[in-house]
Amino acid sequence: MAAEYDVIGPWTEVKLDILREYAGPYSQIVTANGFHHLYIDAYAAGGAHVSHTTGEVVPGSPLVALSTKPPFREYHFIDANPDRVDQLRQYSGDRTDVHVHPGDCNEILIRDVFPLVRYEDRKRALCLLDPYNIDLSWNVVAAAGRMKSIEIFVNFMVMDMNMNVLLRDPARAEATQIARMDRFWGDSSWREVAYEVSRQGSLFGEPEQVKVESANEKIAEAYRKRLINVAVFAYAPQPLRFVNSLGATIYYLFFASPNKTGNKIVEDIFKKHRMKQGL
Numbered sequence: 001m002a003a004e005y006d007v008i009g010p011w012t013e014v015k016l017d018i019l020r021e022y023a024g025p026y027s028q029i030v031t032a033n034g035f036h037h038l039y040i041d042a043y044a045a046g047g048a049h050v051s052h053t054t055g056e057v058v059p060g061s062p063l064v065a066l067s068t069k070p071p072f073r074e075y076h077f078i079d080a081n082p083d084r085v086d087q088l089r090q091y092s093g094d095r096t097d098v099h100v101h102p103g104d105c106n107e108i109l110i111r112d113v114f115p116l117v118r119y120e121d122r123k124r125a126l127c128l129l130d131p132y133n134i135d136l137s138w139n140v141v142a143a144a145g146r147m148k149s150i151e152i153f154v155n156f157m158v159m160d161m162n163m164n165v166l167l168r169d170p171a172r173a174e175a176t177q178i179a180r181m182d183r184f185w186g187d188s189s190w191r192e193v194a195y196e197v198s199r200q201g202s203l204f205g206e207p208e209q210v211k212v213e214s215a216n217e218k219i220a221e222a223y224r225k226r227l228i229n230v231a232v233f234a235y236a237p238q239p240l241r242f243v244n245s246l247g248a249t250i251y252y253l254f255f256a257s258p259n260k261t262g263n264k265i266v267e268d269i270f271k272k273h274r275m276k277q278g279l
Contacts, residue, residue, distance in 0.1 A: 005046065005057060035123065046087035063091065078102075130154075159248075185226075220252050234257065
């Protein structure tokens, strides 16, 4: 049966370029320092995609990682979709260094994968957290930070947030959507960033909450600070913003690391891509 590939837009191709640009130097540095390093892909998909721009099959993040030189010592691919899991297993074949985990990454990472990356065992890992929405749990991010051995890329899908949670009138947001945002954020403090009391008040003279100006930027900066102050990563540079043809923000790509060198490399990569986007 022929593989069915997801069609990806140019923004996803940029994310793959960023992973490619960082994975090589990262692997080279940790290998030179004698660490046993892992690549972890929490939303691995099927391994390859079709470019919406060219119509060609392009390597997805698992194949980008597998082609990185020097190679990682272990690869851990996670996906909840059985068809994608089958594709990942076809790509990995009988390789003993590749491990495919079917199921919810929010459970698998904390229970099965992160414990393999103990700092004191001279283990290190690069983890890609690239969900299609805001269903990633903050517990995963916080667990990675506590390990002191894991660097992460996190995709914050603000489009999902804005469509379903961060409405101009907060009273219109459904409880289930608010719960998703609380889980992604780690608590309910995002409300303090996203909303303020209207100076005009309501028609009945009661205080009324309204969405703040530049909410996306303020939410992004608050999340970046959480990566440092709550998840205890040593470094979290300014995220890379991705916009559509109308200039609206689709998502932010964050990076967080316990390592100064990794932070500097990613800052340079993000800077280059900002210039390409004219941001």
